[in-house]
Amino acid sequence: MNKNGRFMVGLVGVAGVVTYLIWTGISETMVYYVTPVELLQRVAADPTFHEVGVRVGAQVIPGTYSRVEGELLHVFTVRDLVDQEITFVVEYRDALPDTFTDEIEVVLEGRMRADGVFEATTLLTKCGSRYEAAPEDLPGYVG
């Protein structure tokens, strides 16, 4: 085999390793991104889904937030972004980000316990990188 040929083997080897890493990385760390509606449907259809880690985008319902006294445990209820009827309770044991208010859109990662309470391991608030105002939010808006 000539030099270039041997080199091609090396290159293909490297590409193969990288692909393998990406493949295993994705299959071991991926989480399903679902809406609350989808989550509740899935759990109802297949009880083993309680063990699966998911990521849910949802809206915190105003007034439902409470904190368990003396513990770092936050409890609140969220609803689907579209279907207001679909709700579930969330428990989160960690410091809340500053952007958290009880009317914000959140992205939760965790799993839905068998008792119907969502145990969140991470909580992100949705604000994105734009930080831009909609005209309706400005004082003096006349519509």
Next chain:
Amino acid sequence: MTILGEFALWISLPVAVWGMVMGYAGGRTQRGDLVLSAERSIYVVFGLLILASAGVTAAFVGDRFEYLYVASYSNVELEIFYKITGLWAGQRGSLLFWALLLGFFASVCVFTNRKKNREFMPYVAGVLHTIIGFFIVVLLFADVNPFERLDFMPANGQGLNPQLQNYWMTIHPPTLYLGFTSFSVPFAFAVASLLNGRLDARWIQLTRRWILTSWLFLSVGIVFGMRWAYEELGWGGYWFWDPVENASLLPWLTATAFLHSIQIQEHRGMLKVWNMSLVLMTFLLTIFATFLTRSGLIESVHSFAQELRIAYMFLGFMGAVLAVCVVLILYRLPQLRSENQIESFFSRESAFLFNNLMLLGVAFAVAWGTLFPLISEGITGQKISVGPPFFEMVNFPIGLILLTLVGVGPVIAWRRATRRNLQKNFATPVVVGLVTAAVLWIMGARHELALVTFGISAFVLTVLFTEFWKGTRARARIEGEGYVLALFHLVTRNRRRWGGYIVHVGFVMMCIAFAGAAYNIDERFNVQPGDQMEVVSPFGHTYTLTYEGLSMSLGRGQRNLLWQAIATVSVAQDGVPKGILTTEKRQYTNRNTQPMTEVGIRSIVREDLYLILSALNDTDGAIRAESGAQGIDLQVLIKPLVSWIWFGCMMIVFGTVIALWPSVDRTMAAQASTSESETEPALAEAAD
């Protein structure tokens, strides 16, 4: 002033189009008058973009809230500093700012080349005009005009998000943008060489300084962003593998690969097509990052709908650039043949090639992980996302190989390394690396990945310091100089090489810092005044923290009223008092009522003590200054070696500046660079 700015933006478009046409036509026909016109148009466009940017700034300073952009990012109370920097606070202004910076670099490029490199300049001017013109088109026609007016006059603006009111956040985007825009110049030279057929390494030599400058700004810009996240976001981390962060990392990865692979082309005349591809890829990624960082695209394909026009324009532009460049490369393929072949697996070419593959592997993995949710949603309808664990799983192993190559690259021989070359250069460093890992293990460090990183880092540092030592000693012996002077002369005689080594030392320092994160300590406490907390550092000493109490005040922060809840904690290390740290929650009383956390950091070389006031037990009680309402949640982090990131970054800046520093005597430098290949081995031989 603002009206004038808006007017200037409209005028700049036909000028840029004119310059573009003149550039390509001038290059084709070799007519000097057309070329001159194209080059002068660059100055004119730059001047008009200055006027447009000044118009936006004037609108900010003058509180002209009838402009949507100003109303979205400013209010009457905003500090003047943030009004001036409002130009790059949001997407609309950022795009104008991008064009402005590119106008600046294009002008510098045209000015410095006004009497030389005439075979490149017409096309270079044409390409630069094309890029600037594209950004002006986007600004004017993609619903992102910073001069867009509301049909009512708001009483006040929305104000700037308090998290963005931070020093690092103010300089982070412009630094990145300096890196992004200055890379357009090497790209323009690459395209020019494809167009004029001068396909040797000339375009690389001409743009080496541009490439390095761009790389430096990219690196520093990314680290500024890490610093901002570390200080301001208040979770103690500096990198979250967020799509926006990833987008800025991608062009850095390909630019780093490019920086290495061009050396193979210069030395051995190989990898010409590869280098063209890398310069093209890096340029496209700078455009992609600009687009991505200021749009909500990545959250879902559905946000595409809101940004349809700008998304299509950017994707269309990138697609067109890609298509044209691929056609040009294919057309010139016969002239882009390699002049040499790789002779051995154990050679510097090979090490550099693997470095390139690894960097591209990381880039591919990062891009894949970032876009995976979009791709899976597009194909299966099921959105699947991957988080930081994915990026760590893939990138840590590749990163370790890269780190190893940093040690291999500098000393392995070109063409073919002999067994003697390998033994002579690597025996000691390998032993040092193994001993380091072993000693750390005996001392109680048990995290495997971190141990491997520390071991490899010791190996690389030994290689680099041995190089410095050998060179200095040889010079001291031959020239009869003192060691300090010899080291100085050694570095100044071949700045690129030794500057590069210093950059690598900085990179190793950063890798050591990243590995240190494996030993992070994270403890949470709910405390009342007078309570003591004990936290043991991974270095073995114990911090005793005493929560002294909470003070509430309604203060004047900048120009807004703000509530501040300041928790005071006194720190003792192994019983020795080390002063106090404060951490606070603050909340502005105006429209931006989102609370913010200010963390307390005590930074020493080996670790940071990082305090976060997570929450107040009873906010209302604390505001009424009730004595029973002083309980808080305190999060105590110990972050070993984290400041090595910032030291490493300074090292990288230092090394790059050395490599960039203009030679005092150009003719002497020219002689030195031609004779370098002969004198360096001579020095190396003398060192043995």
